[in-house]
Amino acid sequence: MKQRATRQLGALYDALAASRDHPTAEQLFQRVRRVLPRISLGTIYRNLDKLREHGRLRVVRLAGGEARYDAMTAAHDHFVCDHCGDVVDLPRCGLTPSAAALRADGYEVHWHTTALYGVCKRCTSSHRGRGAGVAPRGRRAQAV
Amino acid sequence: MKQRATRQLGALYDALAASRDHPTAEQLFQRVRRVLPRISLGTIYRNLDKLREHGRLRVVRLAGGEARYDAMTAAHDHFVCDHCGDVVDLPRCGLTPSAAALRADGYEVHWHTTALYGVCKRCTSSHRGRGAGVAPRGRRAQAV
DNA sequence: CTTTCTGCAAACTCTTTGCACTCGT
DNA sequence: ACGAGTGCAAAGAGTTTGCAGAAAG
Numbered sequence: 625m626k627q628r629a630t631r632q633l634g635a636l637y638d639a640l641a642a643s644r645d646h647p648t649a650e651q652l653f654q655r656v657r658r659v660l661p662r663i664s665l666g667t668i669y670r671n672l673d674k675l676r677e678h679g680r681l682r683v684v685r686l687a688g689g690e691a692r693y694d695a696m697t698a699a700h701d702h703f704v705c706d707h708c709g710d711v712v713d714l715p716r717c718g719l720t721p722s723a724a725a726l727r728a729d730g731y732e733v734h735w736h737t738t739a740l741y742g743v744c745k746r747c748t749s750s751h752r753g754r755g756a757g758v759a760p761r762g763r764r765a766q767a768v
Numbered sequence: 769m770k771q772r773a774t775r776q777l778g779a780l781y782d783a784l785a786a787s788r789d790h791p792t793a794e795q796l797f798q799r800v801r802r803v804l805p806r807i808s809l810g811t812i813y814r815n816l817d818k819l820r821e822h823g824r825l826r827v828v829r830l831a832g833g834e835a836r837y838d839a840m841t842a843a844h845d846h847f848v849c850d851h852c853g854d855v856v857d858l859p860r861c862g863l864t865p866s867a868a869a870l871r872a873d874g875y876e877v878h879w880h881t882t883a884l885y886g887v888c889k890r891c892t893s894s895h896r897g898r899g900a901g902v903a904p905r906g907r908r909a910q911a912v
Numbered sequence: 913c914t915t916t917c918t919g920c921a922a923a924c925t926c927t928t929t930g931c932a933c934t935c936g937t
Numbered sequence: 938a939c940g941a942g943t944g945c946a947a948a949g950a951g952t953t954t955g956c957a958g959a960a961a962g
Binding site: 654659684685703706714715717722729731732733735736737738739740741744748749 | 879
């Protein structure tokens with residue numbers, strides 16, 4: 625009934641907190657593996673879910689098939705590169721959206737986030753004409 | 769090399785345009801099936817991808833494992849119910865995000881969208897205490 | 913006729929889960 | 938010791954793809 629402090633959970637949170645790149649479960653798996661070589665991917669997922677339930681991380685599902693994980697810090701927004709899939713943190717955009725109207729209508733609004741989409745600096749420069757440059761990451765499913 | 773106007777593509781777009789509920793691929797499959805009973809799910813996915821490439825729809829990947837599709841109309845934002853998973857269209861929020869700063873820094877910003885998360889009206893009313901009410905849809909992976 | 917598209921089924925990717933065992937507390 | 942957590946491997950969703958035949962232009 626009670627949450628235990630296992631090495632696996634600790635190492636996972638450490639890896640996430642040390643990341644600035646919104647890693648996928650697989651990427652976290654590889655990083656935690658360097659500390660705990662016998663950890664399994666199933667455990668990564670189970671512990672990510674626990675951290676989420678406890679509000680210690682946010683699941684970022686901006687584009688592509690995989691979920692990305694973001695250690696919960698201050699509210700912020702995201703820029704997503706349509707070309708390479710990279711996600712960049714942005715300071716929280718100003719102005720609160722029309723939550724007031726929704727609340728008046730019987731909705732509970734807990735939080736919100738904005739995502740900007742486009743082409744990042746790195747891809748813009750290596751994107752001359754048509755050439756390869758940075759390989760597109762999430763070929764399908766451009767998302768909101 | 770050229771896009772053909774097949775019955776399947778037409779029926780799919782019609783079904784999407786007639787939808788107001790951000791259907792999943794599976795839901796669109798069921799709806800198109802009523803018109804073309806022999807259509808396959810693979811064709812649904814292939815044609816959704818074509819419509820996306822042509823800018824005729826937007827992929828909405830707000831929460832849960834499945835992509836949802838949104839016929840491209842005016843810019844708008846979304847409210848997502850954490851409880852039942854429903855997605856409601858909102859008028860575009862008034863906030864102009866910090867796109868200017870990004871552009872100045874060498875990024876191309878093509879578009880943006882805001883998602884609000886919370887509990888919808890329907891779930892709020894049938895959510896007294898603990899009881900069943902509306903069943904949660906996407907049990908895992910709350911997303912941005 | 914030529915080329916793209918379709919239906920089908922198998923393959924793939926990402927994520928979840930059952931089970932027997934391990935390890936925090 | 939008790940029970941939550943783990944590794945492993947198999948199962949599940951959701952999505953993609955190869956192929957032979959169908960159909961649009």
